[in-house]
Amino acid sequence: MAEITAAAVAKLREMTNAGMMDCKKALTESNGNLETAVDILRKKGNATAITKGAKEAREGMIAQYIAPGGRLGVLVEINSQTDFVARNEMFRAFADEVAKGLAADPKASFEAQRVQLVAAIRENIQIPRFERMEVTGNGLVAAYIHTGAKVGVLVEVGAGKEETIANDEFKQLVKDITLQIAAGHPFVVSREQVAADVVAKEKEIATEQVKNKPPQAIAKIVEGKLEKFYQTYCLVDQGFVKKNSEISVKEHIATVAKQLGDDVTIRRFVRFQIGEAVSA
Secondary structure (H helix, E strand, C coil): CCCCHHCCCCHHHHHHHHHHHHHHHHHHHHHCCCHHHHHHHHCCCCCCCCCCCEEEECCCEEEEECCCCEEEEEEEEECCCCCCHHCCHHHHHHHHHHHHHHHHHCCCHHHHHHHHHHHHHHHCEEEEEEEEEECCCCEEEEEEECCCCCCCEEEEEEEEHHHHHCCCCHHHHHHHHHHHHHHCCCCCCCCCHHHHHHHHHHHHHHHHCCCCHHHHHHHHHHHHHHHHHHHHHEEEEEEHHHCCCCHHHHHHHHHHHHHCCCEEEEEEEEEECCEEEECC
């Protein structure tokens, strides 16, 4: 039997918002396996929030660079040991330099500058990840850094016509999409991109939650729960934040596309948050 530490319980609580005793019982039942414990809590209806991964104790900032013309962009995470250093002007200048440099050359090394900065501020500085997007065809890349630089978004939105990308309505739509991603924290663009094993697990959890219901009702209830999952997990199925979620992101895009007389598609996005575990 694996030892259930206070740290493991705290980590599970952070991932699920479940009560301390519920977390401890789930970890005991799962023999200390964190992922299995999450599933146990969800099946029992005790998990009220699920994060992509447990947060690591890291500080720093998210930086971005969008090249003139909006066809190339970079989002990068720069880590420090303390938030105090993350607000340092030298640190912020380094982050901006890295973002711009990676736009010019994704294989660029900033090791010499990093070592120099570490010597100057006496804290460990790391560059754990970055994303670089370049438009193919017609479209724009846009970025958004939330206040405090702890959350950043990079998105590519495509259009059918070249003239669309210069249209102010299209530019506003792209900006609104970055804000949506920051606030809504989706994981994929659409439900077609959700992995089959993820869907299977959601069905299993939903079925377990209603297993005492009449058999003829279970399928319908599970379908409804899966639909709610999509509305959280998938960007275009989320309620559009700027319209108080009265319409979906997909519906808003369709309205703007009709006004523009063009096809508009969210091609890809990334959302970085300081301290979250990097996962594929």
